[in-house]
Amino acid sequence: MTRTGKIARLPRDLREQLNRRLHDGQPGTQLVLWLNSLPEAREVLAREFGGRAISEQNLSEWKQGGYADWLARQDALAQVRELAADAGELARATDGALVEHLATVLAARYAAALTDWCGEPTAESRRKLRSLRGLCQDIVELRRSDHSAARLKIEQERLGRERDQTEEELIEHFKRWVRYSKVRDWICCDSLSPEERERRLRKSSACRRPTRPIPPLNPTPQPMPTTRNQTESDQIKPFRSQ
Numbered sequence: 001m002t003r004t005g006k007i008a009r010l011p012r013d014l015r016e017q018l019n020r021r022l023h024d025g026q027p028g029t030q031l032v033l034w035l036n037s038l039p040e041a042r043e044v045l046a047r048e049f050g051g052r053a054i055s056e057q058n059l060s061e062w063k064q065g066g067y068a069d070w071l072a073r074q075d076a077l078a079q080v081r082e083l084a085a086d087a088g089e090l091a092r093a094t095d096g097a098l099v100e101h102l103a104t105v106l107a108a109r110y111a112a113a114l115t116d117w118c119g120e121p122t123a124e125s126r127r128k129l130r131s132l133r134g135l136c137q138d139i140v141e142l143r144r145s146d147h148s149a150a151r152l153k154i155e156q157e158r159l160g161r162e163r164d165q166t167e168e169e170l171i172e173h174f175k176r177w178v179r180y181s182k183v184r185d186w187i188c189c190d191s192l193s194p195e196e197r198e199r200r201l202r203k204s205s206a207c208r209r210p211t212r213p214i215p216p217l218n219p220t221p222q223p224m225p226t227t228r229n230q231t232e233s234d235q236i237k238p239f240r241s242q
Contacts (some may be wrong), residue, residue, distance in 0.1 A: 006054050007035070007062040009044050018062075019070045027227045028059050109135075 007015065014035075021031055035041050036053045043052055109132055 003066055005061060005065075006049055006052075006058050008066055009048055010035075011040055013043075014038065015066065015070075019067055022063065022067055023071075028056050032056055032059055049179060099139065099146050103139050103143065202204065 006020065010018075018031065018035065021034075032054055036045075041054065042051075045053065
């Protein structure tokens with residue numbers, strides 16, 4: 001049931017605190033003052049109720065509605081916790097085979113009924129056998145449920161082993177892939193940010209930049225410089241008399 005009152009519209013954590021304070025027996029006057037002083041409550045009241053404060057009448061209505069529902073849920077949770085604790089104790093006491101122990105007890109009951117039976121069908125014997133037959137059907141259903149749970153557990157374990165094996169195979173494939181330089185470069189580049197990729201590209205381009213100018217593909221032939229004959233330069237010119 002969806003409630004639309006002032007307190008019902010408050011955040012869940014505030015309603016939970018209020019319920020616990022009510023459970024502890026705090027007076028309604030103090031609770032109303034406390035609620036109206038909270039910023040979260042004032043925000044809800046201003047947005048949805050024109051800023052009108054929470055009154056003791058609102059609190060009284062909440063006790064009969066939302067608080068009563070909260071108490072019912074707390075009782076149900078307490079019962080579930082007790083049942084879970086009892087189930088845990090029974091499982092530990094029977095090593096997890098409670099249904100098997102119940103089947104043994106039922107078989108013993110059948111044996112006791114047959115021991116007391118004189119061989120003649122009586123109303124009392126029919127009543128006992130009818131009761132035991134109903135219990136036997138219940139135990140059969142419980143055992144069938146246990147067997148289904150056991151099969152499910154086995155299947156889950158098998159799937160878990162297959163998943164682990166598949167992951168190991170993928171890891172081995174990955175190890176083989178990263179032996180190739182192209183794969184390593186692709187993985188590293190894919191993991192870099194655009195800024196880091198551009199920085200590395202510039203750095204790589206600067207490293208590959210030539211230090212000397214590259215000559216043209218078709219250079220224009222230059223005339224060879226003329227050199228004087230070393231023999232002529234070494235000859236002594238003749239002396240001319242005056």
